[in-house]
Amino acid sequence: MSYLDIAQLDKTFARHAGDKGGKHEATGVHVVNNLSLSVEEGEIVALLGASGSGKTTLLRCIGGLETPDAGTISVAGQPMFSSASGINEPPHRRNMGMVFQSYALWPHMTVAQNVGYPLVRRRMASNDVDARVRQYLQLVDCAALAGRFPHQLSGGQQQRVALARALVAEPSLVLFDEPLSNLDANLREQLRFQIRELKRRIEFTGVYVTHDHAEAIFIADRIAIIRDGCLMQLGSAAELYDSPASGPVADFLGFTNTLSGRIEGAGDAATLVTSAGRLSVLASRIHDQQGINDQFVMKCHPSRTRIQAAGSSAVSDAAGLSGRIVDRVRASADSTQYVVEIGDGHTWQCTGALKEQLEIGTAVVLDLAPEHLHLFRE
Numbered sequence: 001m002s003y004l005d006i007a008q009l010d011k012t013f014a015r016h017a018g019d020k021g022g023k024h025e026a027t028g029v030h031v032v033n034n035l036s037l038s039v040e041e042g043e044i045v046a047l048l049g050a051s052g053s054g055k056t057t058l059l060r061c062i063g064g065l066e067t068p069d070a071g072t073i074s075v076a077g078q079p080m081f082s083s084a085s086g087i088n089e090p091p092h093r094r095n096m097g098m099v100f101q102s103y104a105l106w107p108h109m110t111v112a113q114n115v116g117y118p119l120v121r122r123r124m125a126s127n128d129v130d131a132r133v134r135q136y137l138q139l140v141d142c143a144a145l146a147g148r149f150p151h152q153l154s155g156g157q158q159q160r161v162a163l164a165r166a167l168v169a170e171p172s173l174v175l176f177d178e179p180l181s182n183l184d185a186n187l188r189e190q191l192r193f194q195i196r197e198l199k200r201r202i203e204f205t206g207v208y209v210t211h212d213h214a215e216a217i218f219i220a221d222r223i224a225i226i227r228d229g230c231l232m233q234l235g236s237a238a239e240l241y242d243s244p245a246s247g248p249v250a251d252f253l254g255f256t257n258t259l260s261g262r263i264e265g266a267g268d269a270a271t272l273v274t275s276a277g278r279l280s281v282l283a284s285r286i287h288d289q290q291g292i293n294d295q296f297v298m299k300c301h302p303s304r305t306r307i308q309a310a311g312s313s314a315v316s317d318a319a320g321l322s323g324r325i326v327d328r329v330r331a332s333a334d335s336t337q338y339v340v341e342i343g344d345g346h347t348w349q350c351t352g353a354l355k356e357q358l359e360i361g362t363a364v365v366l367d368l369a370p371e372h373l374h375l376f377r378e
């Protein structure tokens with residue numbers, strides 16, 4: 001049994017009067033769909049998915065702000081919700097801290113009163129409240145702001161205060177709903193670092209909703225990919241990028257390079273025959289081997305391709321595809337993104353080091369390691 005256990009959770013919203021037609025008309029909107037998910041103590045799991053995939057609804061079900069139709073939710077062995085046993089603990093009895101996109105500080109309370117509120121509610125002695133508030137404001141670098149009101153703070157400061165408020169009562173679970181989306185890019189980076197730092201200093205278990213891949217990778221120990229209310233895959237960032245479980249997961253993670261073809265041979269000698277060339281593939285990367293004679297689509301992440309000028313001594317024998325650079329953009333401080341035309345009208349995206357920049361028009365070879373080519377049935 002895990003620390004947070006969610007089993008076979010279902011949540012349907014009644015259709016609104018204004019909604020017309022569509023597949024949900026008769027049944028309402030099925031927003032969480034038979035979803036099971038476990039989070040270990042001391043770990044942060046990110047819920048990553050497109051807009052409308054049900055992330056917030058799932059988080060609100062965990063926090064008790066939304067009542068599921070069916071399933072169970074338990075924390076540290078304590079049932080919080082169980083449709084079968086008729087258990088539904090109200091939010092204040094779940095001992096969870098929450099951080100929202102909108103900060104949601106109480107405007108009429110000072111920073112110190114906001115942070116102290118969860119402790120006052122628990123009837124902690126006022127001396128202890130003061131000491132604990134000071135400690136948590138220090139942890140988020142806001143000790144100097146204790147006497148201010150929320151409207152006298154910047155967005156970043158408000159969110160740090162909201163973080164302190166969510167953590168101050170040492171909750172069993174901390175629920176984050178896109179807490180950094182309202183902040184500018186620099187602040188987002190600072191705060192995601194601060195959240196990791198807080199996690200290191202005061203152990204907590206968290207569920208972190210985001211649609212930002214980089215944020216999920218940075219903050220979470222494991223990532224749950226949510227699509228249409230279903231859990232598509234749960235794993236560390238390395239596990240997801242090394243072995244996406246399905247085509248939709250690969251698409252969602254940005255495996256933008258795709259080629260279709262038939263697989264010839266088997267085992268180590270398997271080859272994908274495409275209109276742009278033949279590629280060595282690994283049996284272990286072929287999903288759903290039942291239909292091995294069918295048409296497959298290969299997906300590869302841009303970061304997993306090595307690009308080299310054709311004829312350069314570094315080109316290996318196993319080189320995959322040849323082509324010509326048709327576009328080039330600076331992708332980050334130290335990398336370049338190329339678009340390479342590989343024949344038969346296909347293009348391939350790949351990243352390269354900025355210091356080994358290649359010119360548009362250069363003939364290149366794309367070195368495609370078979371372990372980075374993932375094959376799914378079309």
Ligand SMILES: Nc1ncnc2c1ncn2[C@@H]1O[C@H](COP(=O)(O)OP(=O)(O)OP(=O)(O)O)[C@@H](O)[C@H]1O
Nearest residue numbers: 013014029031050051052053054055056057058211
């Ligand atoms: N109270 C509600 N009544 C009816 N439908 C709702 C309600 N809340 C959410 N929905 C619907 O449920 C679906 C999932 O919504 P949810 O807010 O959980 O998505 P999300 O993954 O958090 O999206 P986003 O990334 O945009 O925040 C959407 O189709 C939404 O319209």
Ligand SMILES: [Mg+2]
Nearest residue numbers: 055056057209
């Ligand atoms: Mg949401």
